[in-house]
Amino acid sequence: MSANLLLVVACALVDADRRVLIARRPAGGSMPGLWEFPGGKVEPGETPEEALLRELKEELGISTKTACLAPFAFASHAYENFHLLMPVFVCRKWEGHPRPHAHEALKWVRPQALREYPMPPADLPLIAPLCDLL
Numbered sequence: 001m002s003a004n005l006l007l008v009v010a011c012a013l014v015d016a017d018r019r020v021l022i023a024r025r026p027a028g029g030s031m032p033g034l035w036e037f038p039g040g041k042v043e044p045g046e047t048p049e050e051a052l053l054r055e056l057k058e059e060l061g062i063s064t065k066t067a068c069l070a071p072f073a074f075a076s077h078a079y080e081n082f083h084l085l086m087p088v089f090v091c092r093k094w095e096g097h098p099r100p101h102a103h104e105a106l107k108w109v110r111p112q113a114l115r116e117y118p119m120p121p122a123d124l125p126l127i128a129p130l131c132d133l134l
Contacts, residue, residue, distance in 0.1 A: 004082045009048040010039030011056060012072060012090045012126070013098065018134045019110055022117060023059070023103035035107070035117040037088065037126070038098075048087045056094070059102040064094040073129050077122035084122050090133070 013021040022035040040055040042048055049066045056062050069089040077084045100106045109117065111131040119127075 006082045006084050007042045007048075008040060008084060008086045009042055009052045009055065010037040010075075010086050010088045010123075011052055011069070012037055012088060012130055013094065014090060014092045014134065015108055017108075019108040020114065020130060020134070021060075021098055022107055022109055022114070022119075023100065024105045024107075026102070026104050031120050033104075033118070035119050036123055038103075039086070039088075049089075052089060056091075059100075060096075060098040060106070061101055062094045062096040062098055064091055068093045072133070073126055075122040075125060079121075086122055088126060 021038065023038050025031050025034050025036060038056060038059050039052060040059065042051040049069055052069060053064065053066065056064060068091050071087065072090045073088045075084065075086040075088065098106055111127065111134045114127045114130065
């Protein structure tokens with residue numbers, strides 16, 4: 001059985017205090033109320049980096065450059081109706097202050113505390129490597 005492959009991209013924004021930004025998904029969408037790493041779908045014709053630059057601008061109102069995106073990990077998770085493939089980048093440098101344009105809330109969290117927040121299944125395996133990195 002083949003599943004529809006959904007390519008999305010995500011970012012672990014890391015501040016000067018080594019905290020990671022997570023965003024709570026809004027009511028009315030898929031997986032409402034869960035906390036996730038910012039990002040979104042890679043549109044046709046976009047590279048993952050281009051999609052992430054666009055998503056960070058749309059979702060958080062911040063700007064960064066491709067050179068500031070460090071490839072970190074990827075998630076591969078089978079949901080009921082699709083298979084998600086998600087390259088994840090770490091970004092430590094951006095312009096602007098993150099604001100929740102597409103989410104209910106944003107929160108800066110120490111990596112070791114990420115398990116205290118309910119997250120989509122695809123995001124959970126990223127917590128241990130982030131703890132190791134930070």
